[in-house]
Amino acid sequence: MEDIQITGLRARAVNVPLQYPVKTAVGTVATSPLVLIDLLTNANVIGHAYVFTYTPLALKPTLQMVEELEALVKGMPLSPHDIDRAVTARFRLIGNTGIVRMATAGIDMAAWDAKAKAHRLPLVELLGGKARPLAAYDSHSMDDVELGTKRARDAVEAGFKAVKTKIGYATLDYDLKVVRALKQVTGETTQLMVDYNQGLSVPEAKRRGHALEAEGISWIEEPTLQHDYAGHASIREALKIPVQMGENWFGPDEMQKAVDSRACDFCMPDLMKIGGVTGWLKASAIAEQHSLPMSSHIFQEFSAHVLAVSPTAHLLERMDLTGPILEPVLQFKDGQAHFGNEAGAGIRWKEDAVSRFLV
Structure with missing residues (x-):
């Protein structure tokens, strides 16, 4: 060529x-x-x-x-x-x-x-992998009880085996109210994860985290300021719930600092902030070296390709930010992401x- x-x-x-x-x-x-x-x-x-x-x-x-x-x-x-x-x-x-x-x-x-x-070639094949169905989770917002349970029910009916919701309401009691309402929908067969979006102090994260331990939560995400790796490590040490972070790492070097601080049990780099596909490949090597299960953050079309070649691949985040302007090349069925044999990453503008x- x-x-x-x-x-x-x-x-x-x-x-x-x-x-x-x-x-x-x-x-x-x-x-x-x-x-x-x-x-x-x-x-x-x-x-x-x-x-x-x-x-x-x-x-x-x-x-x-x-x-x-x-x-x-x-x-x-x-x-x-x-x-x-x-x-x-x-x-x-x-x-x-x-x-x-x-x-x-x-x-x-x-x-x-x-x-x-x-x-x-599809991007995944150029990277040395093969297109395969990827386990995905449906990513939701701080939706309160009514909308939260509706979206959780829709996700379960669509076959998702994992759902994430954002919490951090004014009180711990309301966090628990929302989580328990969603657990009634997800049951024992669908994982429920929670995301605080950096909204808590370290002591408050521990207080709320301890209360959530009895609710069957699969991970607690960014409970405190993302750059506070020592704080995350302290929260991780205190809780039985695994700590997830990584969407705000600007480059693999920041990921390495978090890993060295023992700040998380899982990692979820953001494809854009980590440095694109090239940055992701470097981050994937760090995750493999430290046996960190690696999930994605938004950019679902590209993320599917790079996650498929990541040795510690965990879950693809389904959050559609581009639906109105993209042809639907990436498909979700039975809780999995499916991408076909189209050359490239499957980005086609409407x-x-x-x-x-x-x-």
Whole structure:
């Protein structure tokens, strides 16, 4: 195959409606603000990816950062590892984190998508794996009792064997009320996990965690500030419930610090924040070295491919942030994610919908 070069880059900002707003203990994500990336090559293939900015306030800065990076990658070979090294060198002095990390990760994902398309392979096969059904969990919000039980029932009826809900209500009693209502629906055959989204102090996390120990919870996620690895380690030591974290690690180096601090029993890197597919592969090696079960955080289309080649693969998070603007290549059936033989990562824009939601 002839050498493939990057010839250009296109980025667009959209703000997409969500079926259910993502309510957390520390705020609500009411819409899905996304930067869509198209990486152009001289091989008649285009790599697609997107990044999620959490708030519309970050859309334009992230879009501009992606656009500015065109000057760095244009003319480079379609080699994600070389791109990663070039980006690392360029941003060493200011740090490859925040919006810089988000933008460069999006380009990394688009490069891997283009490379897989050029080889006419699904991304999972380009990475040396094989498409297979992946166990998934249905990821819900801070939904209170009525909506929470409805969504849990829908998930169980759809065949999911694991459901996550966000808690961190004003009182421990209300946390328990919601959890017990959901457990009535999930029963003993479906796991229930809880996510505090960094909403508690370390002492309060221990107090609430001890109360949850009798409720059959499968993991407690980010009970305190994500960067407080010592605090997470203290909570982990105090509780019988496994501690989950990782969605806010900006790069494998931060993951390594958390692991060295013994901060968690499980890990769930975010594909964007960890550094795209290239960053995920580095994180996967850390998880394997320390026997940490590894789950994904959002970006379900790309995450399915990289999780399938992760030695300690645990659960894929099902949280659809792109439904209105993406063709449904990834399918969920009987609690598992199924992705077929389409080349690349399975990202196909619905251009008419993209046009409607452009910012």
